[in-house]
Each structure stands twice: as structure tokens, then as C-alpha cells.
Amino acid sequence: MPSIRDVAAAAGVSYQTVSRVLNESPRVRPETRAAVLTAIEQLGFRPSRAARALSLGRAPGITVVTSNTVLYGYAATLQGIEEAARAEGMAVGVRVVESAEPAEVKQAADYVGDPSAGGVVVIAFDPIGVAVLEALPDHVPAVAAAEPAAPERGRVAIALDERRAAADATRHLLALGHRTVHHVAIPSEGGSGGRLAGWRDALGQAGADIPEVLGCGWDIASAYAAGRRLAADPDVTAILCGNDDIAQGVRRALYDAGKDVPGDVSIVGFDDIPGSAYSTPALTTVRMDFVGLGRACFRAAVAELGRQEQPRPALVPPSLVVRESTAPPPGPRTAT
Amino acid sequence: MPSIRDVAAAAGVSYQTVSRVLNESPRVRPETRAAVLTAIEQLGFRPSRAARALSLGRAPGITVVTSNTVLYGYAATLQGIEEAARAEGMAVGVRVVESAEPAEVKQAADYVGDPSAGGVVVIAFDPIGVAVLEALPDHVPAVAAAEPAAPERGRVAIALDERRAAADATRHLLALGHRTVHHVAIPSEGGSGGRLAGWRDALGQAGADIPEVLGCGWDIASAYAAGRRLAADPDVTAILCGNDDIAQGVRRALYDAGKDVPGDVSIVGFDDIPGSAYSTPALTTVRMDFVGLGRACFRAAVAELGRQEQPRPALVPPSLVVRESTAPPPGPRTAT
DNA sequence: CTCGCAAATGTGACCGGTCACATCGTCCAG
DNA sequence: CTGGACGATGTGACCGGTCACATTTGCGAG
Secondary structure, three states, X not given: OOOHHHHHHHHOOOHHHHHHHHOOOOOOOHHHHXXXXXXXXXXXXXXXXXXXXXXXXXOOEEEEEEOXXXXXXXXXXXXXXXXXXXXXXXXXXXXXXXXXXXXXXXHHHHHHHOHHHOEEEEEEOOHHHHHHHHHOOOOOOEEEEEOOOOOOOOOEEEEOXXXXXXXXXXXXXXXXXXXXXXXXXXXXOOOOOOHHHHXXXXXXXXXXXXXXXXXXXXXXXXXXXXXXXXXXXXXXXXXXXXXXXXXXXXXXXXXXXXXXXXXXXXXXXXXXXXXXXXXXXXXXXXXXXXXXXXXXXXXXXXXHHOOOOOOOOOOOOOEEEOOOOOOOOOHHHHHO | OOOHHHHHHHHOOOHHHHHHHHOOOOOOOHHHHHHHHHHHHHHOOOOOHHHHHHHHOOOOEEEEEEOOOOOXXXXXXXXXXXHHHHHOOOEEEEEEOOOOOHHHHHHHHHHHHOHHHOEXXXXXXXXXXXXXXXXXXXXXXXXXXXXXOOOOOOOEEEOOOHHHHHHHHHXXXXXXXXXXXXXXXXXXXXXXXXHXXXXXXXXXXXXXXXXXXXXXXXXXXXXXHHHHHHHOOOOOOEEEEOXXXXXHHHHHHHHHOOOOOOOOOEEEOOEOOHHHHOOOOOOEEEEOOHHHHHHHHHHHHHHHHOOOOOOOOOOOOOEEEOOOOOOOXXXXXXXX
């Protein structure tokens, strides 16, 4: 591997001049620059990221801390970050934190505390991410992809408008004539600014009952279990599900209990994962721009890294996608 | 940030001794070690990854090169790699390559050519990954998560037994009485050792017709289009789909064309993504151990990095999961 | 013609680890 | 009692970049 000194020797200049060319300093004569560039080309020289990182004291990269890489919302956010980072020539690292256990959270915090981790984006959709955020030393240039709920003490946090998304979805169901809307919540809804709050908002504004929330995990099996419980209650005619996967589990539970969607019960999901348009019934859901969120987080993290002013994030607002899984409640009730 | 020299001063030893403690050298007296450890603790010292990488000439990490991070097979493989790497205290980087365009492939190859990328795992499920693999300089310690098809010239390649998986699925359909099995293929099946080959094997062994393959993209929309074409052909009673998402698109196309699954047409997917058990009909599919594949690739990449002998990968073989989307062909035909 | 200033380029030190080798001390065998 | 071997530790150089500052060169003004 040729180094900057080899290039300098080949081009007949000093290593510092090569460094200037690499960093696009204007203080280099065009002919000199050309000579250096030629030498770089001939030797196949690539600057060492490790050396640069050591010298600069920080790495030109972003590390994403997340509790999961497979679930759609997480994976799509990661995709947005990666795309944006790659466009800027920056490296992307991934660090998964599987539980909110103090030891594991601390380890992750130490890990990203190293300058070579570069900027940090914590995906704080769930309690694990929030725990990491709180354990982060102040000097770490980190931003959060978060719920709007959590005003992370001093940290920049960017969020999709989940509150509005949930309210829109709930109003859609209410407008169809449902007396109230039940809710199966995913682990991420801790905050008051999130889906849970939007659902309550809409229900409250309409003067509708606010039923007890059914919590479930990220796994569809627990969504199925929640669905079976809901299916047993004849008063349930509309269900807002924490995300599209949950909706699928709930739908199947209703089906197995002999309830038709949307004939007997309407359901709405969240996220608009690719398959949702092709299930039967096609799922009514709220599209969330996770990729855009990822991009915005990347820009914010870079700004944080350079101690520049934060750019205004331009996020695509959530949009309700009405498909086949929602309809007016069954006859007897509407007739009332 | 305290450095190794600060720790040395605090402990009253030389920096080299601190280095020895960090690297668990046996040549240090227990009391000295204890003193150093105490100093490390007090100062909150963390060794710099960048400095270590520079000095060692390689980084203790793995970079994953992939064309996608959201699709299940890719995301799950990444998860396996990350889990294994984290357990060993190694960093994980991600580099997405969006197309097989030479410029982009070359950029990615350059990127992982830097020693600070550490070991490399190329997810070569598709032509993009294969292109990256071929563009990689020889000195890069890389392994491939690949189709069994591609005997990557000199590179270690680990693969799930997709050929057998496809053959199992096809035989299952044949055993139900279908005269032949149609196939909707994803972009990844180029190789002769993959799903395509297994399907052909089973069909050939049974003396069944080998219908024309319908190619489609990763997007469900193209699967839907393929499904519509298949639905128009009354001879089609069984379809092997390239993966579970594709199967969902095909299923919906059949549904929209008035065909019942599995009453009129049986379908089988691949991968067993979490939702497949909860769709209606629940999808018969072949479970693939992508997480295990990821773990095996990690181990192989580490071995490659240390120029050690390759461990024997222990992979969980694919397993057919029979659910509701497969049944004997419609009456008239079986009666024949 | 000479001085001064700015542009272009070179030199030394440093970032924080590791390697190779030197040094010091101790214990045991001859 | 002394030489040698070995265990414990220290010293200098190095990895490949960057920064701060020194030096050289070129040009216009006085």
C-alpha cells in the first residue's frame, strides 16, 4: 500500500503538498496538483482512513445504534442514513443493542464514545434506544431518530409526526361510523407525543370512549394473541394497530375467530410496508417516511459532528392510505 | 480523552506496560497489572480504535457489502453477522451497492480495500453482489454469502442449500398430485446451484414438464404482474415463488383473477418471513437460516483476516414448512 | 533596484497505539 | 561466588496522515 510519502517522492514534491491536494487546498499550483494527481493514479494510492481518523481525532463516518435491523421501520431508517452517508463519501457503522440492561447499554455507549465511531444516530423508537441515548456521554456527537414524545435533554431529536398519523387513522375510522377505536400498541409508544397520544387525541375530540390499550411485542404472535382477545369482544368494530405486521397478526386472529375484515371489524396499520398493498384485504395504513427520517438524521449528525448549526429537517408528513381493510361498522350498530 | 501515556504516568509504569495489560500479555506481574487496571478505571481510559487500527495495519471489524438492507434475506444475514461480531467485540460497517454499474462497483471495492474496513463479507445473493466480489482486489480479506452456484474463484463462499430447498418444495407440490410446477424467479437465481436448479432437478426426476420461468424483480408489483399472467393460464395449478414477498404478490394476483389458493392453485414461498404464518392462507414455504448464514460468514471472515484455516460452517439446512397455501390440484385434473 | 508581501512549498512534531530491541533484576547451577 | 538465563519492564521508532510554522519564490510598488 503506497503512502502519502511514496506519492510525494514520485511526484517530486513534499508529503505536505500531497496532503494539500488531497484536501483540495487552493494553495497549490495547478501544474503541481496535476503532477500529484498523476502520481496518485499511477501508484493506485488510496488515503488510509485509519490514519486520517487518528490524526483528525474523528472519523468521517456515522454509527447507527439500534435495537433491531430487520423490522421495517428500523431497516428503512438505516437505509436512509446509509444512502445519505454514501452520497457524502462517509462510512456507516451499525451497533445493535439487544436489551436495555445497564451493562449492555453502557458497552454500547462506550463503543460510540470512541472518536472513530464518528457521528452517532440513535434509533430511539423504543425504550432500548432511549436508554442508550441517556447513557451517552455529553461529548458524543449524537442525534436521535425518535418519537416526538421524548424531548431528549439537550440532544437533537428528529421524529416523524406519529401523533398526527395516529390521529388521522383514528378519525378515518370514526368517520366511517365506528363508535370507538381499539388500539394494539407496539413497544415503541412510550412517549406522550407518539401514536398512543394521537389516538387519544382523536378519540377525545370526537367524544368517543377511550378503551383500554392492548400492549404487545414486536412479534406477530403476540399481536395474534391480542387479536384473539379483541375478537371475543362483540363491541369491538375498529382496531388501530401499532404497525402493519401487528395488523397482519390481528387480522389473522379475527379471521380465525370467524370475524370478517372489514365486514365485522375494520383495521388500520402503520408504516405501509411493501406487502400491505397485496394482502387480503389490502391493508389501510398510514405511510411513514422512514427513509426520509434517516436522511434527515444523517444531516443532523453531520452538523453535530462539525458543530455547525442544525439544518431544518424537511420530512414528508405521514399520509393515510385507504385500502380494503376499513369499512363502516356492521349494519345493526350503524342503524342505531 | 486520556491516552495510554496518561495511564502509564498515573500507574507509575511505562506506556508499553499498559499496552501489555491491554493485550493481556502474560509478561506482567499481577500487582503491576492491578495498578494499571486501577489507573485505567480511574481515568476512564478507552483505547482508541483508530490508533490501534493504524498501528496494526488492520481494523478489528467487519464490513458488510450488500445491495440492500431492507429485504428479509439481506437484513437477516446482516443481523447474523452483527450478532456474531458484537459477541467478539468487533465493529460492523455497512456499505450498500445499488447497482452493478462499474463505477459504483469500483468505488465499493476501493472502499473495502482500505485496511480500516477490516474483514469483508459480501452478500452475493444477486448479480450486484457477484460483481462486487469479482472487482475486489486479491489482498482484501473477503468471504461471500452466496448462492451455492457460484464457485467464486479462490474466494471462500458460504451458502444455504437453496437447491435442495427448491427441490423439496417442488417435490411437495408434485406429491400433492400437481402435473407440474411453475416458477416465478427473483433476481438472485442466476446460478446453476440455486433455487432454479433445485426446481429443475425435482421436475426432471419426476418426469414432469419444465415450464418457462417467469422472472421478476424484488418488488411485489412485478410479482403481481407475473401472477396475473399465470392466472390467465388454466393449466397452472402450482407455483413456486422466489420468496415469500413474491408469493404474496402472486397470491393477490390469483385472488384478483378469481382463483382460490389453494383450491385452484397452490403456491409455495421461500424464506419463511415472520408474516408468512399469519397471512390467509398461511403460506407454505421453505425456512432458510439466514441468521445462521450470517454467523458462519462472520467466522469465515475473521479466519480470513487472521489467515487462519477456515472453520467448517455448521448451517441449519432449509426446512419445508407446510401451511395452508398448498393442496391437491382441483378435482377434474386429479380424477384424470 | 530593492523592499515587502503573498503565494507556493517544505520541515518537524504529533495523534495513540504497537513492534523490536535494550535494560534491569533475580534466581539457580556450576 | 559468579555467569547465564529468564522474567519484568523501559526506550525508540513507526503506522500514515494532519497541524503549525519555517522557508523559498515571484511580483508589484516605491
